[in-house]
Ligand SMILES: CC(C)=CCC/C(C)=C/CC/C(C)=C/CC/C(C)=C/[C@@H]1[C@@H](COP(=O)(O)OP(=O)(O)O)[C@]1(C)CC/C=C(\C)CC/C=C(\C)CCC=C(C)C
């Protein structure tokens with residue numbers, strides 16, 4: 001994928017390869033969610049709106065959620081931007097554009113299979129159309145993350161991210177740069193996917209370049225939305241909501257957002273030691289201080305009573321986001337539920353693994369073993385059979 005870097009990195013920042021080839025006020029649901037976050041005294045108190053008299057991160061993110069939900073309701077299909085993959089035009093090697101597009105999607109599938117095997121297996125249950133669209137989104141996310149986390153991360157500047165974003169707008173306008181972009185370009189033309197979550201993910205990568213401390217949970221929440229909540233918002237329009245669902249579109253998007261946030265909080269809790277070795281502390285500074293801890297304690301990496309108690313609260317909060325996410329999975333199209341349940345159950349078990357490690361996330365990496373993974377798959381399947389509740393819920397037109 002040296003093409004990506006040739007394009008993203010300026011000639012001076014020469015590099016070679018990437019990825020191988022190369023709530024809301026006025027919204028009862030959100031208010032309920034926030035009140036759940038603040039049920040516990042101490043660090044879990046959700047103080048965003050108080051600490052920031054303007055708008056809290058959750059309010060800002062919720063505006064994006066509403067916009068995405070509205071787009072799906074309208075089933076917006078920007079056909080005018082769709083690429084013309086007419087079957088007739090042959091290239092010199094005899095391949096039609098149609099063949100090239102199919103190959104592009106296949107390549108996305110190969111990247112997925114290599115980097116996220118379980119997730120890839122889950123997607124095989126989806127319809128072929130949806131499956132390849134999710135692969136295309138996955139590959140774009142993976143490449144975006146690789147820009148700041150991959151082997152060439154030290155060459156990446158804010159300007160390089162601007163170029164990556166320009167490339168994103170081009171592909172949304174039907175002008176893909178390479179094969180992977182072509183697959184995503186086709187996907188966003190076929191499904192009501194908006195560009196905002198993609199741009200927001202790039203913004204998250206910009207944050208990673210310039211920020212290594214988060215003062216409070218409000219700041220961290222925004223970061224988690226940028227790098228992970230966005231994935232939920234990108235995926236739902238492709239995965240689809242069950243025709244039997246009586247839940248409002250906003251409810252489903254909130255759940256999707258919550259799953260992304262839960263996953264990223266889990267990532268952060270798992271990687272405390274690894275991040276500290278790179279000079280990064282994602283944990284909210286005010287909550288550390290309230291627990292009598294500081295960056296120095298993290299760099300020292302000693303598991304103390306204070307650390308254990310702090311971690312218990314952090315894990316509790318991550319689980320709340322998983323609980324919030326659970327409420328929406330049943331509303332998805334039946335074929336999409338299994339991979340989502342599988343990813344939710346597997347990721348949540350990382351929190352159990354941190355507990356099992358005695359909260360030593362400085363020197364031990366929490367992971368879910370093969371056996372536990374295997375057991376989770378039929379459990380996920382069992383849950384996926386359960387569709388939307390037949391009970392009438394407050395109906396918002398969809
Ligand atoms: C209603 C409902 C619950 C719907 C489900 C919506 C849905 C599919 C949500 C997906 C949530 C999800 C998997 C979020 C990804 C979160 C994540 C782990 C983000 C990582 C960011 C950066 O992390 P960091 O650098 O700290 O850590 P690493 O060491 O690099 O891991 C990411 C790496 C960003 C890039 C994200 C991806 C590559 C994953 C993209 C995944 C998809 C597009 C497919 C999602 C579909 C399913 C079925 C899980």
Ligand SMILES: [Mn+2]
Pocket residue numbers: 145146149
């Ligand atoms: Mn990463």
